[in-house]
Amino acid sequence: MKAIRVHEYGGPEVLSYEDVPVPEPGPGQARVRLAASGVNFIDVYQRTGVYPMDLPFTAGQEGAGEVEAVGEGVEEISPGDFVAFAGVPGAYAEYIVAPVERLVLFNVTYVEARMAAAVMLQGMTAHYLTHSTFPIQEGQSVLVHAAAGGVGLLLCQLAKMRGASVIGTAGTEEKAKLAKGAGADEVILYTEQDFVEETKRITGGEGVHVVYDSVGKDTFDGGLDSLRPRGYMVLFGGSSGQVPPIDLQILNQKGSLFVTRPKLADYTLTREELLWRAESLFAWIGQNNLDVRIGGAYKLSEADGAHRDLEGRKTTGKLILVP
Ligand code: NDP
Numbered sequence: 001m002k003a004i005r006v007h008e009y010g011g012p013e014v015l016s017y018e019d020v021p022v023p024e025p026g027p028g029q030a031r032v033r034l035a036a037s038g039v040n041f042i043d044v045y046q047r048t049g050v051y052p053m054d055l056p057f058t059a060g061q062e063g064a065g066e067v068e069a070v071g072e073g074v075e076e077i078s079p080g081d082f083v084a085f086a087g088v089p090g091a092y093a094e095y096i097v098a099p100v101e102r103l104v105l106f107n108v109t110y111v112e113a114r115m116a117a118a119v120m121l122q123g124m125t126a127h128y129l130t131h132s133t134f135p136i137q138e139g140q141s142v143l144v145h146a147a148a149g150g151v152g153l154l155l156c157q158l159a160k161m162r163g164a165s166v167i168g169t170a171g172t173e174e175k176a177k178l179a180k181g182a183g184a185d186e187v188i189l190y191t192e193q194d195f196v197e198e199t200k201r202i203t204g205g206e207g208v209h210v211v212y213d214s215v216g217k218d219t220f221d222g223g224l225d226s227l228r229p230r231g232y233m234v235l236f237g238g239s240s241g242q243v244p245p246i247d248l249q250i251l252n253q254k255g256s257l258f259v260t261r262p263k264l265a266d267y268t269l270t271r272e273e274l275l276w277r278a279e280s281l282f283a284w285i286g287q288n289n290l291d292v293r294i295g296g297a298y299k300l301s302e303a304d305g306a307h308r309d310l311e312g313r314k315t316t317g318k319l320i321l322v323p
Contacts, residue, residue, distance in 0.1 A: 003058045004093070006047055006057055008055065031097050032063070032095065033095055036117035060092035064113045083104060084103070087265055111282050111285050114297070122318060123281040125264050130158040133267070142159050148170045152168065165185055167185065167188065186202050195226065196226050209231055214239055216237060235261050294318050306319045
């Protein structure tokens with residue numbers, strides 16, 4: 001089978017399209033023939049070594065497809081079932097072997113396999129951020145950075161579902177329109193406007209209850225200034241670079257602020273929690289209550305191009321790879 005292997009850290013050119021053996025499922029595992037694999041920013045961090053990996057490795061960690069074979073002792077799923085997953089290494093490939101406890105069944109009549117692959121990681125992220133990290137209450141105001149991105153468009157929709165007033169930021173007019181389409185009440189072009197001043201103006205000088213920041217280095221300090229007293233800074237990524245260490249005294253000076261740096265793995269620790277998040281997303285998609293925008297579908301062999309576009313701020317919504 002074909003897979004994208006990484007032998008050394010580096011730019012998109014280290015993503016190597018190679019032949020590798022089809023993996024066999026062991027006890028408690030299933031082999032899935034992938035209909036699509038999701039591309040995520042974490043794949044960039046792993047490729048560059050920002051998140052260290054044991055080399056060589058197969059890139060990717062999200063996908064969906066049909067179960068082809070199961071290992072010993074597996075009774076929950078059978079060949080022919082459709083399943084999706086996030087957080088399982090080795091997803092930039094034609095087949096993956098995954099632990100059954102990380103797989104979520106879905107019904108292809110209601111949710112296309114590509115859609116399932118597209119929503120797992122970014123959708124569950126938007127879910128935990130809005131429902132668990134800072135469970136949004138009706139009427140609260142939120143600032144979502146990179147609102148036209150993969151997580152961003154889903155965050156806007158889920159924050160609206162919870163009754164928030166949503167301010168988004170985006171790099172271009174085209175991205176701003178997409179964010180508005182996803183429910184953002186206001187969108188700030190943070191490449192041209194001062195987002196702190198704009199956020200203060202929009203909230204009548206008060207600031208927002210929560211900032212969801214995936215951009216990191218370039219936006220973190222401004223985000224703290226955009227919060228109201230006792231507001232929450234939820235830093236969940238570093239698309240512009242990682243945030244350097246901060247003096248905790250700043251949180252006192254700026255209004256008794258809270259800061260957290262969450263990750264999906266810690267919000268899908270139990271099978272129950274994983275199913276709550278994933279099945280909620282599938283139900284919303286089936287009911288047409290959640291729009292998952294696939295902004296780009298690339299061939300598996302063109303994974304390097306997907307990474308270039310993602311890092312180059314050229315993309316909107318979700319990117320997927322198809323075998
Ligand atoms: P996006 O689709 O959001 O792509 C990144 C976007 O960030 C760009 O399109 C761009 O939007 C914005 N951006 C701002 N500055 C830069 C820069 N210097 N370089 C590149 N992009 C920049 O990606 P994802 O939805 O896949 O991921 C978003 C973030 O969320 C990532 O940082 C990722 O690591 C994080 N994440 C964290 C998770 C967690 O559990 N902690 C889980 C999933 C994702 P614009 O042009 O509008 O500024």
